[in-house]
Amino acid sequence: MDFNFDDTTEDLRARLTTFMSEHVYPSESAFRADLDDLSDRWAWSRTPTMARLRDEARSQGLWNLFLPGTQGGAGLTNLQYAPLAEITGHSLTLAPPALNCAAPDTGNMEVLSMFGTAAQKEQWLSPLLAGDIRSAFAMTEPAVASSDATNIETSIERAGDDYVINGRKWWITGAMNPDAAVFIVMGKTDPGAARHRQQSQILVPRDADGVTVSRGMEVFGYDDRDHGGHAEIEFRDVRVPASNLIGAEGDGFAIAQARLGPGRIHHCMRSIGVAERAFDLTCQRASDRVAFGRPLAEQGVVRDWIAEARIRIEQLRLLVLKTAWLMDRVGNRGAHSEIQAIKIAAPKTVEWVLDKAIQVHGAAGLSQDLPLAAAFANIRTLRFADGPDEVHKNALAKAEIGRRRPAAATHAEEKTGA
Known part of the structure; x- marks a missing residue:
């Protein structure tokens, strides 16, 4: 199992990282101002900032990266797209839609590309891929x-x-x-x-x-x-x-299941991007803020949080990359348990990282001046979206027990001489 990124992935990672630095991060405050100027407060896709970012992403070839097929997508595997999704998670509101890689459109485009008729694709998939609707x-x-x-x-x-x-x-x-x-x-x-x-x-x-x-x-x-x-x-x-x-x-239930597999990889990797940005903010705040005569970075409990956050993020990333790798090799059904595992682990892990980031920032962490509070609310919803944690834990445990039953039965037969 090799998680070294291939040349295609490394090239896209470098280009996307530059795009984020030069275009996305500097546009965050302008996008918030645009939202306040809208006549229809829900029409985020009509803001000048989003239009500019989408034009720039198209011109740089950073468009529809999520779609694995050849119908208007980049043709990437799950393992190739996963680190790109993580990068977009650093600016969750702006980056995914700027690249036409935002849910729920991504899942809907996948459904239409896999199951849609030619007429359905022409009427709905084509304008979705173009970002027109x-x-x-x-x-x-x-x-x-x-x-x-x-x-x-x-x-x-x-x-x-x-x-x-x-x-x-x-x-x-x-x-x-x-x-x-x-x-x-x-x-x-x-x-x-x-x-x-x-x-x-x-x-x-x-x-x-x-x-x-x-x-x-x-x-x-x-x-x-x-x-x-x-x-x-x-x-x-x-x-x-x-x-x-x-x-x-x-066919509706089966189509829904086909839609959810890649979607969970996307959600989880974007969530890791959220965690990484929160982690960066935490380290910066801990270095800059002085309390009780010394920087927070010198406080034992804060160092413990930072170390624990680094470990948890790395563990989660490895689990998600393993799942993406497995999906590429054996399909969604073969990677079902791993998909369930990341669906459980990602929100819980990122929620913990955000909680500590908020704590380190004090009252500022609860405010609109930082992305932490909104990110916390968003990540908390993922413990319901695509099914609550408890449902996935129950199914995962049932599958694990089921795998061991044949071996247990064979062992019992050998002991009794049956």
Whole structure:
């Protein structure tokens, strides 16, 4: 298992690091000012700063790096893209969308590239790859425990040449942005089918009759307007052509699982970037701030936090890179346990690093003057997104126990002479 980066990755890392230093970091304050000048407070993608950054990323060939295929992507493997995602995590609000590598668009583009028809790709994938529109993935519902996707109650019923959608969704990331022109909606086409064959996914234009984007949800008081918010949406007798169905009826659950594997690698590596930036701020603050007659960097407890943070970040990075390497070799299914492990480990680890960074900064760490408080709120949501920690821990433990049962049974037979 060799984690040395190949020439392609090293070249992109160098170019992206320069892009971040010369364009992204210097633009952070301007982007915040742009947001305050918007007539539609959710339209972050229409800010002058974002437009300038996206033009620059395109011109430098730093565009759609996430997409592994040849349909408008860079054709990188998971292991090649992972360190690039980490770099973008240093400026989580600006860098991923500047490169057209921001969730949920990334996952939606992957779904369309893998499962979309030629017509669907032309209508929706092409403008998404070009950055002309945004999108959202509508799965979570307020009335059911959506950590189990088989609970989804939104109905998708066939009516002649159309499907009719009825249901209510919430926490739909990016959907408050008026440029989110299409929603991939997950619902049930056949409630009487086998448990994992009841669900389907369908493309619903934002402007379809019966679609109401009712409100933006807040995360610890943050409305996350800088990346499109999290919407509550009602679908009431929404009628779309049957050709908008992605794949076949009953494919929805499998498509969702295919979407989540690469998405978790992206989330985890970006989260490591968040941790690294928080770590840099912590070390700088500890060196500059004097308390009780000496710099914080000379306080034993602060040194302990810094050492522990370095160790935890390195451990997490190795686990995520191993998972990316394994996915490239055996696929998402073969790396399922590792994908679950990083989904559990990343938010917990980065949350700890952010907590110590906030503590070292004192009251400033809680303020809007630093990115730490907002980052903490964002990372905390990842312990729910794509399924809560407890669900993944339960499944991971079950798989580990299951692997050992055959060996245990064989050992028992040998002891009894069976």
